[in-house]
Amino acid sequence: GAVVSQHPSWVICKSGTSVKIECRSLDFQATTMFWYRQFPKQSLMLMATSNEGSKATYEQGVEKDKFLINHASLTLSTLTVTSAHPEDSSFYICSATIRTSGGGTDTQYFGPGTRLTVL
Amino acid sequence: LAKTTQPISMDSYEGQEVNITCSHNNIATNDYITWYQQFPSQGPRFIIQGYKTKVTNEVASLFIPADRKSSTLSLPRVSLSDTAVYYCLVGALGYQKVTFGTGTKLQVIP
Numbered sequence: 001g002a003v004v005s006q007h008p009s010w011v012i013c014k015s016g017t018s019v020k021i022e023c024r025s026l027d028f029q030a031t032t033m034f035w036y037r038q039f040p041k042q043s044l045m046l047m048a049t050s051n052e053g054s055k056a057t058y059e060q061g062v063e064k065d066k067f068l069i070n071h072a073s074l075t076l077s078t079l080t081v082t083s084a085h086p087e088d089s090s091f092y093i094c095s096a097t098i099r100t101s102g103g104g105t106d107t108q109y110f111g112p113g114t115r116l117t118v119l
Numbered sequence: 120l121a122k123t124t125q126p127i128s129m130d131s132y133e134g135q136e137v138n139i140t141c142s143h144n145n146i147a148t149n150d151y152i153t154w155y156q157q158f159p160s161q162g163p164r165f166i167i168q169g170y171k172t173k174v175t176n177e178v179a180s181l182f183i184p185a186d187r188k189s190s191t192l193s194l195p196r197v198s199l200s201d202t203a204v205y206y207c208l209v210g211a212l213g214y215q216k217v218t219f220g221t222g223t224k225l226q227v228i229p
Contacts, residue, residue, distance in 0.1 A: 107153065112162050113162045
């Protein structure tokens, strides 16, 4: 299947600093990428939809000025957590879509996730 | 967005076949059904996708009845390494957002 990478895999930062997480589709181009957040023992929660060359669409309750998303190319989307606080500590996962061979629908492939810990 | 309902957890012994059923009563005509597996601290991994009837690949089978209001993921002869959370998603994926349900935590017992 398609490969999606994330960098870094984990990061620890001090409260008030900003952290950038990269999401790359390694062997395909992705017009659309999604960013999720997952707290311990909970399901994935969609944060935003990232479209190449346009502004991201944020889900209700997600602060767009705090979680900056940039989708500068068809293989790279970045999520920047600005002025991070301990409550932002979570597991952040991105996904990219690819058209399934033989038509039908698109399939989301997920990155390995980034563990953010804010002290 | 179609809502999905799955059992919260299931236990199975090694070597048994496991069937996990997902309800999606308000599935739309152009929606597909996709199942993912997630291990702790990892991103979800694609398992299988289907629209109707039966789909089989090297790791699982997906059974979808004619009314498409439910689907069943079948894992043949599970091993300890299949212990994970399994999510059923419904939607015309890709350019449309989907909502993750609670998932089913499968525990495989030796």
